[in-house]
Amino acid sequence: MSEPVVAVSGLTKHFPVRRGFLQRQVATVRAVDGVTLSIAPGETLCLVGESGCGKSTVGRLILRLMQSTAGTIHLRGTDVTHLGDAAMRPHRRHAQMVFQDPYSSLNPRLTVGTIVAEPLENYGDLNAAGRTEKVAALLDRVGLRADAMRRYAFEFSGGQRQRLGIARALALDPGLIVADEAVSALDVSVQAQVLNLLMDLQEERNIAYLFISHDLGVVEHIGHRIAVMYLGEIVEIAPKSALFATPLHPYTQALIAAAPIADPRARSERIVLEGDLPSPMNPPAGCRFHTRCPVAIARCRSEAPVLRVRHEGHAVACHLIG
Amino acid sequence: MEEPVLDVRDLRTHFFTQDGVTRAVDGLSFTIAPGETLGIVGESGCGKSVTALSILRLLPAGLGRTVGGSITFGGRDLLTLDEAEMRRIRGDRIAMVFQEPMTSLNPVLTVGEQIAEAVMIHQSKSKSEAWARAAEMLTLVRIPDAARRVHDYPHQFSGGMRQRVMIAIALSCHPQLLIADEPTTALDVTIQAQILKLMLELKGRIGAAILLITHDLGVVAETCQRVIVMYAGRKVEEAPVEELFDRPLHPYTRGLMGSIPRHRPGIAPSRRLQEIPGIVPNLRAPVAGCAFAPRCPQATPRCAAEAPPLRRDATGHEVSCWEASP
Numbered sequence: 001m002s003e004p005v006v007a008v009s010g011l012t013k014h015f016p017v018r019r020g021f022l023q024r025q026v027a028t029v030r031a032v033d034g035v036t037l038s039i040a041p042g043e044t045l046c047l048v049g050e051s052g053c054g055k056s057t058v059g060r061l062i063l064r065l066m067q068s069t070a071g072t073i074h075l076r077g078t079d080v081t082h083l084g085d086a087a088m089r090p091h092r093r094h095a096q097m098v099f100q101d102p103y104s105s106l107n108p109r110l111t112v113g114t115i116v117a118e119p120l121e122n123y124g125d126l127n128a129a130g131r132t133e134k135v136a137a138l139l140d141r142v143g144l145r146a147d148a149m150r151r152y153a154f155e156f157s158g159g160q161r162q163r164l165g166i167a168r169a170l171a172l173d174p175g176l177i178v179a180d181e182a183v184s185a186l187d188v189s190v191q192a193q194v195l196n197l198l199m200d201l202q203e204e205r206n207i208a209y210l211f212i213s214h215d216l217g218v219v220e221h222i223g224h225r226i227a228v229m230y231l232g233e234i235v236e237i238a239p240k241s242a243l244f245a246t247p248l249h250p251y252t253q254a255l256i257a258a259a260p261i262a263d264p265r266a267r268s269e270r271i272v273l274e275g276d277l278p279s280p281m282n283p284p285a286g287c288r289f290h291t292r293c294p295v296a297i298a299r300c301r302s303e304a305p306v307l308r309v310r311h312e313g314h315a316v317a318c319h320l321i322g
Numbered sequence: 323m324e325e326p327v328l329d330v331r332d333l334r335t336h337f338f339t340q341d342g343v344t345r346a347v348d349g350l351s352f353t354i355a356p357g358e359t360l361g362i363v364g365e366s367g368c369g370k371s372v373t374a375l376s377i378l379r380l381l382p383a384g385l386g387r388t389v390g391g392s393i394t395f396g397g398r399d400l401l402t403l404d405e406a407e408m409r410r411i412r413g414d415r416i417a418m419v420f421q422e423p424m425t426s427l428n429p430v431l432t433v434g435e436q437i438a439e440a441v442m443i444h445q446s447k448s449k450s451e452a453w454a455r456a457a458e459m460l461t462l463v464r465i466p467d468a469a470r471r472v473h474d475y476p477h478q479f480s481g482g483m484r485q486r487v488m489i490a491i492a493l494s495c496h497p498q499l500l501i502a503d504e505p506t507t508a509l510d511v512t513i514q515a516q517i518l519k520l521m522l523e524l525k526g527r528i529g530a531a532i533l534l535i536t537h538d539l540g541v542v543a544e545t546c547q548r549v550i551v552m553y554a555g556r557k558v559e560e561a562p563v564e565e566l567f568d569r570p571l572h573p574y575t576r577g578l579m580g581s582i583p584r585h586r587p588g589i590a591p592s593r594r595l596q597e598i599p600g601i602v603p604n605l606r607a608p609v610a611g612c613a614f615a616p617r618c619p620q621a622t623p624r625c626a627a628e629a630p631p632l633r634r635d636a637t638g639h640e641v642s643c644w645e646a647s648p
């Protein structure tokens with residue numbers, strides 16, 4: 001098997017909560033707690049979960065936009081966990097990001113040509129004429145007309161802006177793109193356009209995606225493997241077909257059952273989870289899901305289950321799965 | 323046939339901006355029967371929320387105005403009422419739930435005060451009766467420990483719990499019509515399932531009709547009896563929910579369904595999603611023909627020139643398309 005584009009092990013991020021005049025630390029938000037995963041070239045790993053489960057934080061930690069509290073991050077075989085800015089720089093070009101809100105992630109005062117050319121300029125790739133040529137090719141590839149280069153981000157619709165964000169991420173020919181809720185803000189017809197584009201680009205360029213989303217439908221469509229997160233931990237990770245055909249963790253089962261299905265005849269008696277997501281500031285002891293789990297037993301309240309492989313590539317953290 | 327709760331005819335709501343007139347709602351007609359759940363579905367800018375605001379007469383002052391049509395509720399045209407009469411209906415006979423529970427709740431009043439306020443104003447109940455109703459409503463929407471939590475402020479509740487509070491306020495006066503505009507869009511999927519289930523249960527108990535506005539065809543399929551599909555300020559299709567999903571007629575409705583990644587469980591999605599090419603039209607420019615024609619795979623020259631009328635079959639399936647017949 002080829003070397004993974006990214007491999008993280010025991011990745012952890014704790015945020016201190018400080019209060020009062022002396023800014024004493026009064027609590028810790030355990031945003032990400034011991035996440036281990038790897039992504040092969042040309043593969044899409046989806047991170048799915050509800051708000052506050054830590055999925056976006058994982059993306060930011062991998063790109064070193066945020067320093068991890070513990071754990072290691074390897075990009076293409078190199079340990080980058082503690083690299084300084086200068087040493088990190090050559091690695092950054094291989095790992096790019098596409099954000100949720102295409103408007104706030106594009107500088108309103110720069111023309112589209114400048115925005116897309118900026119990464120090339122930063123890394124001293126190509127001369128001015130070469131850059132212009134490459135930008136034109138990128139814009140064409142993401143489905144925007146060449147005259148877009150002289151226009152500003154606000155002149156574009158949401159879907160077109162997301163195409164711009166993708167063009168910018170592609171400029172340095174990265175091997176990994178972290179897409180954080182990249183299609184969540186788009187209308188469904190436009191979302192389909194952008195998903196198709198992302199899948200075509202992956203086929204052409206063998207890009208790996210870490211695709212972060214709360215939408216199971218989108219995840220089922222674009223993912224090769226899916227990791228389900230709950231309160232900072234991966235509770236289940238599996239190839240897509242296995243996860244949707246035989247979800248093992250009670251949370252995964254509830255998540256799949258809760259997603260509305262566009263078929264009125266499929267209205268069913270579904271598992272509706274009771275209660276709210278607990279705060280990651282004081283995650284429940286034992287299995288973090290036990291407060292909402294319909295099948296929890298006494299052991300779940302005291303002992304945290306570990307993520308163990310049950311079938312090929314299908315791992316789950318639950319005491320009830322033998 | 324039973325007299326409808328709400329009868330909207332040829333509604334036209336325009337926005338007057340420096341750049342020109344935007345025809346946000348352009349000749350929309352529909353009715354809702356007592357106890358019925360009607361969905362309006364469409365993408366951003368199709369006019370679905372403006373329809374809700376027009377019914378409630380809550381359009382942004384000086385910017386949006388209903389310039390034509392009628393909205394008959396309880397035998398009277400809401401568009402002819404003065405503001406005081408409208409205030410008596412709003413929150414009492416017609417209640418509403420919006421997308422963002424945090425911005426619709428008053429942060430400096432306890433939730434009990436907010437529910438009691440509605441009851442005291444509309445039902446001329448005493449303060450103690452109103453507070454009793456507040457606690458009763460919070461119990462009804464399954465907020466644990468309701469008797470104590472009536473004294474809590476909105477920020478002490480989670481997003482899902484706040485939306486339950488909004489539903490409690492909306493239903494506190496036993497409305498005939500509940501308008502819910504993207505009530506679960508800001509919520510996580512497991513919480514969305516709770517809220518939708520709750521709304522449908524309470525609807526049965528209180529007997530209100532629901533106008534549910536959403537962009538999510540999945541939510542429509544799970545909750546509505548009848549559906550209107552809007553595009554560019556107009557109704558392009560209307561049908562009973564099973565009929566719409568079995569036999570979508572308008573190319574836009576078909577396109578929408580094809581672009582949902584997870585259409586049916588157990589059926590492997592095709593590798594490529596169906597796209598609707600292009601983007602929604604600019605509503606400032608008057609459209610001569612069908613507004614969807616520039617993006618439509620089946621468009622003919624006639625579609626660009628002449629607006630298709632809504633045609634209706636015996637089952638109540640309506641469609642506005644030259645190339646499709648009901």
